[in-house]
Amino acid sequence: MSANDPFARLPEAASFSVTSTTITDGAAWSPEQFSSSVPGGKDVSPQLSWTGAPEGTKSYAVTVYDPDAPTGSGFWHWAVADIPATVTELPEGAGDDTGSGLPEGAFQLPNDARVARFIGAAPPAGHGPHRYFIVVHALDVESIGVPADTTPAVLGFTMASHILGRAVLTATAETPLVGEDAERIEVSRLIPAPASAIFAVLTDPKGHVDIDASGMLMDAEGEPVKQPGDRFLVHMDREAIGDVPLGKYDVEVVITKLTPDEEIAWTVEARIRPHARHIYGYRLEPAEGGTLVTSYYDWSEIDEEWKERIVFPVVPESALKATLGILERTVRRRSAT
Structure with missing residues (x-):
């Protein structure tokens, strides 16, 4: 597993709490959170609840990122922007094709598979365990002001100067070689x-x-x-x-x-x-x-x-x-x- 720290060169931010009924921090994804390209995978986004965001928070963004993907730039699995500050939970499956579980005003950006939804884990066979950073970003603006078709990397770059706090969970996944x-x-x-x-x-x-x-x-x-x-x-x-x-x-x-x-x-x-x-x-x-x-x-x-x-x-x-x-x-x- 790579030692790459996705937060190493980002501005420091206060921490707050995020929990999930779907995953345990540091544990493996459930089969539902794997890609549908993997047997048993269903591309179901995790349930998330958060508390303790810093004072002055005006909106949230949620991202899921795999820094261990063999791409040179990692792999973005999910990105949601403009979640209102009054919202502190996303239900499991909120990141489907229509964003059915997202609050009014929030929207999904195309991930690295170029689809605006959550896409599950599918690490290459034999590549070892991958980490998936599930992050709730507390922002000091009501709208981050990026186009709906922009990339998660552009979202991250734009958010960098607006982040008041981060709440982080980490999941893992691995596909063993067979044959x-x-x-x-x-x-x-x-x-x-x-x-x-x-x-x-x-x-x-x-x-x-x-x-x-x-x-x-x-x-x-x-x-x-x-x-x-x-x-x-x-x-x-x-x-x-x-x-x-x-x-x-x-x-x-x-x-x-x-x-x-x-x-x-x-x-x-x-x-x-x-x-x-x-x-x-x-x-x-x-x-x-x-x-x-x-x-x-x-x-x-x-x-x-x-x-x-x-x-x-x-x-x-x-x-x-x-x-x-x-x-x-x-x-x-x-x-x-």
Whole structure:
């Protein structure tokens, strides 16, 4: 994911609050917010509510922007101008072809697909996760004074000197590769438990042994991990599956990403050099009935030497699915005790 900050060179502005019943800040878009060009996508704009705009606000604009699109200029998915200062909410689906949910006086500008409506996410397959900045701009003018057929970039340029405040939510989306070119596997399962209970297992070294579906992990040593860079030791027994004659050995699990109750990822380092650098991880998202847990395995950045040694993936999709089932069982048992 790009580190590009879309606000880096813009004038500073006060912050205020925006919430949504459609999305959780930092979480993935729901299928409805994907493009209709993606299976299941419906191009439905998100519900938005905002409060606490700065004094002197005379109108609002709303934009949805993907800075990670491979265009050199990002991709504008939605732009709405001249929302009256008395309005503090847009219903889900307001950005349809007719702008049916927009208040009187507000209008939609053509997005980067050149249609005046909300268009959903459709990141290129294998390009990694994209961020979508949903921004409510509080302005010091009743009308920003741009033509209805102008671009969102021109809207942004015109607004720059009129912005009193910004309220920001961020959504994400990713399209994994499929077929022969795939270098990443993802599987998901709804686990009827809070994210904190699931994360407690995933940050516990012995929890990794408890949920192993391969039969290789014998035991683990170390404290629960708390941040990227933390490590713990795992005792392995490759003879359990008999595919590679490595026998019994130890590996260090190195945490590469950790956001409490949201995501954890790691790689493994063993005695053989160079390290393979394949990544294992879990993403957790609130869902009706519990937590949607996505297990992933990514070998897109493995060392070239390893590509000659082993056929990837070394962990099949079936094993990830099995691990999620064992994870649910483990969480349930731990919660019972």
